[in-house]
Amino acid sequence: MTALWKTWGARCALAFGIAAAALPGAQAQLLVGQTVGITGSAAITVKESMLGASLYLDHVNATGGVQGQKIELLALDDRFDPQLTLENARTLIEDKGVLALFMTRGTPHTQGIIPLLDKHGVPLVGPSTGAMVLHQPVPRNVFNIRAPxxxxxxxxxxxxxxxxxxxxxxxxxxxxxxxxxxxxxxxxxxxxxxxxxxxxxxxxxxxxxxxxxxxxxxxxxxxxxxxxxxxxxxxxxxxxxxxxxxxxxxxxxxxxxxxxxxxxxxxxxxxxxxxVFPSERSLNYPVIKEAQGLAKARGLKELTPAMVEGFVNAKVLVEGLRRAGPRPDRVRLHAALEGLSKFDVGGLELSYSSTDHTGLDFADLSIISTDGRFQR
Known part of the structure; x- marks a missing residue:
């Protein structure tokens, strides 16, 4: 069981705890924060998206991290309550000093923390919401990945x-x-x-x-x-x-x-x-093939769409950290993310600029089959 997944279980047990995702014995140096509904009405999907993110983050840490630095994900449970989202974000940004926030969930939840992001210049990478208000006008510190x-x-x-x-x-x-x-x-x-x-x-x-x-x-x-x-x-x-x-x-x-x-x-x-992402079984996309390989190594039988979203979000976060240089801070990370142009996530091309923080424009339909799978 990986460190991130273990901390997810610990947070569930504590209902409102703080935990890290560093490898055993490794001191994390790149601190990223997350406030998300680990419990509450969104928990069933949050669990899977966090697991998908952990597949890639743990892989990066296990292969040397980002320029020799490990990534630590510090997560707080907001119970899918917008007020708790704001309180958690304040704790992560002002008390813990995170470089960035990652994969928040919920439209009013994410909207509510934008003034705090702007006040401290903290990038938010991959919010799990496709609200148009997070796309137009362009929020300076929100870097969307999924389509609206x-x-x-x-x-x-x-x-x-x-x-x-x-x-x-x-x-x-x-x-x-x-x-x-x-x-x-x-x-x-x-x-x-x-x-x-x-x-x-x-x-x-x-x-x-x-x-x-x-x-x-x-x-x-x-x-x-x-x-x-x-x-x-x-x-x-x-x-x-x-x-x-x-x-x-x-x-x-x-x-x-x-x-x-x-x-x-x-x-x-x-x-x-x-x-808003390719099928979790579509090997025509290198990112899916990569995620499937890491999932299999973890002992997981198959991916889900939510896991794919977490995996892709983690890849974009890590690329931003890599491009931010050996001593990244919030300003350098923001500049690195905004400078991403035609970044190949693995069969999906993502670009940001000062006038566009939308990310991907992929949309498709699926139907739940008799065996409980999403069929395209």
Missing amino acids: YQREVEKAIAHLALLGVQHIGVVHVDDTFGEDGLAGAQKGFQANQLKALFVEKFDRAKPDFSAIAPRVRSREPQAVIFIGTGAAVVSGIQALRAAGVGGQILTLSNNASGGFVKALGEQARGVVVTQ
Whole structure:
């Protein structure tokens, strides 16, 4: 078991702990912070994305680190609570002095720490959110890697329209993430000369679908786009099915994890999940082949989309640290990241500039098969 994975388990046991990811006996010298919902409604996907990141970070440390320096990942559990995200970020930046933050999760969570990032000039690499507000206007210290949610939703609606599906409803969480996804849906409807059959929203902190599900059933949708996170989406899909909703259900890439499929149980089959990285089984992409090799060496049977996201994010972080020189600081790391141009992540090309921090523009669709896999 690797150091990062062991610390993940330790944090779960402590509920709100701090731990490091250095190799045994090695003193970490490049300190990176993470605040993420290790517990809470996003935990099932967070677990897998962190494992994917650890595959690459542990590999780098085991082969000499970055210019002889080990990478230490200091993680705090924010329980998927935006207020705790802010408190944790402040601790990591002001008290622990991290070089960068890495792979936060949640739209309001990430939005809330931007003033703190800007105040201290701390880069955030690979937030696990595709909110457009993190792309335009360009936040100086946020370096996105995944494509925007709006692109995912537009692609999903275009696919449905191509199949002749016209009666499409939207159920979304009532926060900035949900609003962003809804904006993408409206663009998708407009581009395909359609209108939303209905729009329903639910509370992020206390999701309740007892009233929403019957209303959705009464509209007899051919498809429902479900915008939300983890446990809430699982509960919502189960409620819709229990109410007799029989149309196609689609959700976004933030739910692309094996844990999400397992939590859905019998209701998983046939759910469409948008994706922002290549298939975890596509050996045509060198990055997937590399991740599969490291996963096999770790004793893991297979990758999941969330693990791929963590792996790719870690590769970009490490490249930034490498280009920041032998004595990196926040300023040098920012300059190194912003100077990445046509960086080959492994079959995926990523570029940043002072006017573009979007990263990748990859979007695809998958469907959960009878064996619980994401089929492209």
